[in-house]
Amino acid sequence: MVDATRLSRRVPSGVSAVSSDDRYATYLGESRRSACSSELLGIRGPMHPFALIVSEPIKIDIWSDIACPWCYIGKRNLEGGISSLGDDAPEVEITYHSFELAPDTPVDFEGSEVDFLAKHKGLPAERVHEMLDHVTGVAANAGLDYHFDTLQHTKTLKAHELLHFAKEQGRQLELAERLFRAYFTEGRHVGRIDELVELASEIGLDTGAAREALESGRFAPAVQADIAQAQAYGINGVPFFVIDGKYGVSGAQPREVFARALTQVADEKAA
């Protein structure tokens, strides 16, 4: 007898676990359609019917902040972990949750990243440079191009609100990637509404709706709810990954750790 559940985990290479076919998108719902491993991996193709019918995706809830360098690295490592599983990669549904690391940061901070860290930590600028060089190297190993010399330190509250708006629009993953790259690689200002609206536009979100969402602050309660949830869970640092509501993974773990965790959860679900 064919084990349909196991089949659901074995989506052939190059075949999407979730189709772009609107019939199935309707079945799945927009958020699920946008939050699947196939999009993470850049895979497109015809739908594998068994995957939709018999299997629920593994939910991955991630608490992070756009201004957190280890969150971007952790994101890339998670994606690498999923990718490394190849044909056995389970379908996943990823949701980003807000965690504002430094709420007291002004939107327009005068000074460099070195200035900010030296001021808050009281460390010599030379030591801060060493730390930034270290994280830049780790990021490079993860395939990321960090430029702390051009980074514009800012308050990330509005970026979090925009992530919630994008979630509502089924585009949260794309926006998370866009915001991280804008902040750490491109030196874009992710604290100002005008710049955020432009970034939203770049991933296909409606500029008018994005601006309205940010100017009205209607997603501010959702941001605070995420932060409160993190506190309730005892999450003090980010990135923090919750896999299928059962397992916690703290920090920018290597891709192997994510791969192992997802395999374990997938096996448990298939049992």
Add this chain to the structure above:
Amino acid sequence: MSDGAATVATDAPAPNPFAMIDGDASAMVCEGDVCFIPGAGE
């Protein structure tokens, strides 16, 4: 609100409801402004 009401400290760590998956113990996290130093906080 009663001024005489007893207060309870609320800053104690909340219980983590998840089974933590052990990985690389030196994996970096950010806490507050501290994002660049191993060991989460120092």
